[in-house]
Amino acid sequence: xxxxxxxxxxxxxxxxxxxxxxxxxxxxxxxxxxxxxxxxxxxxxxxxxxxxxxxxxxxxxxxxxxxxxxxxxxxxxxxxxxxxxxxxxxxxxxxxxxxxxxxxxxxxxxxxxxxxxxxxxxxxxxxxxxxxxxxxxx
Numbered sequence: 001x002x003x004x005x006x007x008x009x010x011x012x013x014x015x016x017x018x019x020x021x022x023x024x025x026x027x028x029x030x031x032x033x034x035x036x037x038x039x040x041x042x043x044x045x046x047x048x049x050x051x052x053x054x055x056x057x058x059x060x061x062x063x064x065x066x067x068x069x070x071x072x073x074x075x076x077x078x079x080x081x082x083x084x085x086x087x088x089x090x091x092x093x094x095x096x097x098x099x100x101x102x103x104x105x106x107x108x109x110x111x112x113x114x115x116x117x118x119x120x121x122x123x124x125x126x127x128x129x130x131x132x133x134x135x136x137x138x
Contacts, residue, residue: 037066055086063088074100 012020040061048054055073062071070089074082082100084091 033067037062040065059086059088
């Protein structure tokens with residue numbers, strides 16, 4: 001009789017089962033937080049009657065339920081730069097110093113930060129080392 005069971009994944013060399021379990025729990029926790037954020041974002045989409053309210057609520061949801069230290073939404077201005085229109089979290093100094101061009105040929109501070117992997121998709125995970133830069137800007 002043939003079974004379709006797969007063998008459990010092999011542990012990386014030198015890693016204990018406890019460390020593997022802890023890493024798996026951390027990953028699962030992140031997914032749960034992201035799912036909660038997605039669920040509440042969908043509710044906000046259904047309940048919001050205007051763009052500004054929706055943007056503010058999405059940023060609040062990402063910080064509150066997704067456990068991020070900062071979330072912001074920007075729209076391009078007349079000069080071709082993204083300007084924050086909604087935000088939540090530790091933002092004041094960070095957003096004051098932010099320069100993001102919508103011109104892909106122009107390298108600005110945002111693109112430099114992406115290159116050195118400090119900022120990811122405009123959202124910083126609160127439990128990560130990357131968020132330290134966000135906290136330092138308060």
